[in-house]
Amino acid sequence: MSLRDIIHNLIDRERRTRIGRSRYDIRGRVLMVCGGLGLCSVALIAFAVDRQLVHADFYQKQGNVRFQRDVEIPTTRGMVTDRNGEPLAVSTPVMSLWANPQELAGDEEQIARLAQALGMPVDELQRSLSQKADKEFLWLRRRMNPTLVQRVLDQKIPGVYGVREFKRFYPQGDAVAHVLGFTNVDDHGQEGVELAFDEWLRGKPGEKRILRNRQGETVENVDLLKPAQPGKDLALSIDRRIQYLAYRELQKAVTSAGASSGSAVVMDIHTGEVLAMANVPSYNPNNINGTNRDTHRNRAVTDLLEPGSTMKPLTVAAALEAHVITPNTLFNTNPGRIPNGNYWTSDTHNHGVLDTTGVITKSSNVGAALIARRLSNEQFYDFVRRFGYGQSTHSGFPGEAAGLFPPPPRWYGTTKQSMSYGYSLSVTPLQIAHTYATLANGGVATVPSFVKGGSGESKQVITPELAHTIMKMMQTVTEPGGTATLAAILGYHVAGKTGTARIASNGGYAQKYLAFFAGVVPVDNPRFAMVVVVNNPDTAKGYYGGTWAAPVFRNVMEGALRLQDVPPDDINTWLAAQASGRTKTAKAAPAGDPEPTPEEVRESMQ
Known part of the structure; x- marks a missing residue:
């Protein structure tokens, strides 16, 4: 073999060796790639199994937290109406703005835009956002006009x-404010009927599940979790028209008398329904921000006052029931005053000898005291207690005061005599109205109610005969010679009683007065009982109940009788007036004897 053949053989062997190695390297690389892909597939399958099967609930929950929300469905509060279905309180839809402080944090430009849209200082908004920096919710402004809210939202x-x-x-604004009360920013009742019937009116919000995108916009309603239940409507016993009359006339009287405040209550005699309850000063329940909290008080049910001479019909009735006097018994009131311990019980002037009716007609303190002396402490206390003095009327109105009527063991020697003409005990205007309604209802006491239809609870506290006798005696008060001729109403017999009580102050009595009138109309077929209280009139203008409170009664009752189509029970007088062209009782009619004011220091109630 030549050298040339040997070299060719070596080159050929080397070439074959390289081809073999090349084939081996490609096969190995293919195997490595396939192995890597296989491992990746296994990893992906394991990842999918973990996400879709093993921990599916966890990852679904995390996704929902970011895009799915359970939100409250607001519901409307029940409407409050008067007895005739006229709306007194309604709920209207509004919009409120809120923000996620975490989304706004650090974005000075957007915060400035938002402050400008809200009309508030930038630093104030920045401070609010900073205080809630770790939260996801902040109220920006509540209960706005929907159009204004949309303008802000349109700025994205x-x-x-x-x-x-x-x-x-x-x-109805301030005319019915003290009866209705108001709700807070969360639409929960705070005072008055809104508070007393809050659970009934409030309703129950619903709940739904929604999906939101990254911008917080709702893209889908997923599920209704709980339907909203609107609040129930409530029909009150109040008659809007009579309520307005009572408020208007009371406001006029308080202003004219230069008084500090006043209250008026009108009741349906048979059902116990409160047809009107007004207080002055009042407030606007549509905008309570900045109002004086003292004006929110419903004085007719929360304020305690000594009833003065409105107490005398009860004193007379107690003595008649005990048979210690008769309607014809005579009382010598000379010389116009009698001792009461270390003090005196006085009349404005000497009335001389009066019969039982005359004690009420002339409103004699001395006569009432002489009658009370014939009663034992227990007889007097038990009788007055039956009319509800010293206890709540159970009307259900929030904050109603029970009054102060101490039992005999807490009396002093002069207490009963002082009580006989309305001192040494305290009641509310509502309690006085309830008492006079009881007398007019044949001695049947019906629980006062602010709901249409009344409470249905009643009991007989005195005989119808005794109640009728007292009513006829009180009728003389509004007739010529009585202390309340300004309460007379043409064509109707009016029974009532004036009262003028000094206001207790610092253990004694100040030169300030309460002017009362409590009355019933018509006498022969009673429909309405009303009490009027004018607190602290200007003494320079007069301070008697017959001067300021009686005209309020007349003006309101004239309107109520006309609105309810109550027929006259004094038809002869009415016909005579029609024939002479006189259509109303003359406002300049003589007022009779002025209501006496006692000149004694207040008795201790301890």
């Missing part, structure tokens, strides 16, 4: 959202 400021709510609206 990140992290700013709107939500639908409801706002309470009171069409």
Whole structure:
């Protein structure tokens, strides 16, 4: 073999060796690639199994947290109406703005835009956001006009959202404010009927599940979890028309008398329904921000006062029931005052000899005291207690006061005599109205109610005959010679009683007065009982109940009788007035004897 052949053989062997090695390297690389792909597939399958099977619930929950929300469905509060279906309180849809502080944090430009849209200082908004920096929710402004909210939302400021709510609206404003009360920013009742019937009116919000995108916009309603239940409507016993009359006339009287406040209550005698309850000063329940909290108080049910001479019909009735006097018993009130311990019980002037009716007609403190002396402490206490003094009327109105009527063991030697003409005990205007309604209802006491239809609870506390006798005695008060001729109503017999009580102050009595009138109309077929209280009238203008409270009664009752089509029970007087062309009781009619004011220091109630 030549050298040339040997070299060719070596080159050929080397070439074959290289081809073999090349084939081996490709096969190995293919195997490595396939092995890697296989491992990746296994990893992906394991990852999918973990996500879709092993921990599916966890990852689904995490996804829902980011995009799925359970949100409340707001519901409307029940409407409050008067007895005739006229709306007194309604809920209207509004919008509220809220923000996610975490989405706005650090974005000075967007915060400035938002502050400008809200009309508030930038630093104030920045401070609010900073205080809630770790939260996801901050109220920006509640209960706005939906149009204004939409203007803000149209600016597409990140992290700013709107939500639908409801706002309470009171069409009658301050005229019915103390009866209705108001709701807070969350639409929960705070005072009055809104508080007493909050659970009934409130309703129950619903709940739904939604999906939101990254911008917080709702893209899908996923599920209705709980339907919203609107609040139930409530029909009150209040008659909007009589309520307005009572408020208007009371406001006029308080202003004219230069008084500090006043209250009035009108009741349906047979059902115990409160047809009107007004207080002055009042407030606007549609805008309570900045109002004086003292004006929110319903004085007719929360304020305690000594009833003055409105107490005298009960004193007379107690003595008649005990048979210690008769309607014809005579009382010598000369010389116009009698001792009461270290003090005196006085009349404004000497009335001389009066019969039982005359004690009420002339409103004699001395006569009432002489009558009370014939009663034992227990007889007097038990009788008055039957009319509810010293205890709540159970009307259900929030904050109602029970009054103060101490039992005999807590009396002093002068207490009963002082009580006989309305001192040494305290009651509310509602309790006085309830007492006079009981007398007019044949001695049947019906629990006062603010709901249409009344409470249905009643009991006989005195005989119908005794109640009728007292009513006829009180009728003389509004007739010529009585202390309340300004309460007379043409064509109707009116029974009532004036009262003028000095206001207790610092253990004695100040030169300040309460002017009362409590009355019933018509006498022969009673329909309405009303009490009027004018607190602290200007003494320079007069301070008697017959001067300020009696005209309020007349003006309101004239309207109520006309609205309810109550026929006259004094038809002869009415016909005579029609024939003479006189259509209303003359406002300049003589007021009779002025209501006496006792000149004694207040008795201790301890």
